[in-house]
Amino acid sequence: MRLGYLVSTRSGDSPQSLTEGPHPLFGAGGQMGLVNAANADAGDILVGRVGTVGSVRHVSQPVWATDNTIIVTPAPHVEPRWVAYLLQSSDLGSLASATATAQPLISASEVRATPCPAIDLEEQRRIADFLDDRVARIDQIIAARDAQVELLDRLLLERMRSAVAGVIDPNRGHRSDALRWVEAIHEAAIVLPLSRVVTLQRGVDLTDGERRPGLAKVVTTAGVVGTHDQAIEPGPGVVIGRYGSVGNVHWVDGPYWPHNTTLYVRNDQGNELRWLYYLLRTFPYGAMQARAAIPGVNRNDMATELVAWIPPERQRVSIRWLDRYEEVNTRRRSALRMSVKRLTEYRQSLITAAVTGQLDVTTAGRGVRG
Numbered sequence: 001m002r003l004g005y006l007v008s009t010r011s012g013d014s015p016q017s018l019t020e021g022p023h024p025l026f027g028a029g030g031q032m033g034l035v036n037a038a039n040a041d042a043g044d045i046l047v048g049r050v051g052t053v054g055s056v057r058h059v060s061q062p063v064w065a066t067d068n069t070i071i072v073t074p075a076p077h078v079e080p081r082w083v084a085y086l087l088q089s090s091d092l093g094s095l096a097s098a099t100a101t102a103q104p105l106i107s108a109s110e111v112r113a114t115p116c117p118a119i120d121l122e123e124q125r126r127i128a129d130f131l132d133d134r135v136a137r138i139d140q141i142i143a144a145r146d147a148q149v150e151l152l153d154r155l156l157l158e159r160m161r162s163a164v165a166g167v168i169d170p171n172r173g174h175r176s177d178a179l180r181w182v183e184a185i186h187e188a189a190i191v192l193p194l195s196r197v198v199t200l201q202r203g204v205d206l207t208d209g210e211r212r213p214g215l216a217k218v219v220t221t222a223g224v225v226g227t228h229d230q231a232i233e234p235g236p237g238v239v240i241g242r243y244g245s246v247g248n249v250h251w252v253d254g255p256y257w258p259h260n261t262t263l264y265v266r267n268d269q270g271n272e273l274r275w276l277y278y279l280l281r282t283f284p285y286g287a288m289q290a291r292a293a294i295p296g297v298n299r300n301d302m303a304t305e306l307v308a309w310i311p312p313e314r315q316r317v318s319i320r321w322l323d324r325y326e327e328v329n330t331r332r333r334s335a336l337r338m339s340v341k342r343l344t345e346y347r348q349s350l351i352t353a354a355v356t357g358q359l360d361v362t363t364a365g366r367g368v369r370g
Contacts, residue, residue, distance in 0.1 A: 081128035
């Protein structure tokens with residue numbers, strides 16, 4: 001059986017003429033604001049038509065759905081939550097096709113063509129109740145894992161900033177200073193503008209058509225994107241994202257070509273390059289962006305920012321500590337991400353098994369793996 005026998009579909013509408021009001025405004029990617037009218041009722045399901053293609057959201061109150069969505073309305077004898085779970089199990093995003101503008105989208109007819117088992121209303125409700133409970137538990141575990149990853153990232157940045165300033169042991173050998181983004185610096189540190197520590201240079205333009213296969217890595221804001229048969233620098237090197245992913249810092253082994261969307265270390269001024277890599281990773285790009293009139297990293301603005309310079313022998317101590325700390329942090333982060341991946345896969349397989357009747361929800365065990 002096809003889902004179209006159990007539901008009706010229609011496209012959402014543009015919110016252009018609406019004003020602010022009490023009703024949530026939803027696009028394919030989620031809630032966008034509040035408006036004064038609704039075009040979808042409680043119990044309807046919103047499917048991402050374009051943008052976040054194939055996203056599925058069951059709404060519990062009247063909302064306005066934009067024209068980036070498809071509104072799915074179950075028949076009176078159909079449990080809306082079961083329909084939402086069925087659509088989640090169907091991988092609608094894989095049905096997306098590119099239009100003349102190369103933007104992937106799905107159609108209402110494809111949603112209605114979703115295969116669906118013949119299950120009576122009472123069983124649909126049992127399945128939906130079961131999944132509401134189990135999916136909520138799994139989502140709580142996933143949220144906790146994500147929060148742990150965020151905490152690891154925050155701790156890494158804090159420890160990295162301290163270590164770059166020479167503070168390995170917070171209980172000795174340091175002093176508080178005037179740096180607004182570092183709590184303490186080593187007693188041997190000297191506060192200098194960045195221009196006295198490192199020379200940064202803007203990257204060089206290289207179009208896709210100009211690239212020729214070679215040994216030099218082409219590095220953009222996003223990282224290594226290909227190779228070229230000529231290099232700007234012999235490497236190793238440090239490259240910073242200037243636009244787009246502002247503040248992305250990349251360590252590059254071997255010869256490389258830094259793209260014009262980046263800055264790169266042109267002269268280490270006698271400092272350890274690996275220490276400069278960590279220094280630039282801890283740089284307060286966010287604060288600079290907040291002050292900037294134009295989005296992006298400006299090397300002239302960076303040049304005047306004060307940093308804690310430590311002597312090369314202290315730099316080498318910090319590098320050894322940071323390399324070890326980051327290795328441990330990476331392992332922990334990878335383990336958490338793998339846990340999230342497995343939980344997400346389990347969540348999807350559980351939904352699929354339940355909505356299709358492969359899993360008897362009346363006898364299923366109560367344990368949630370994770």
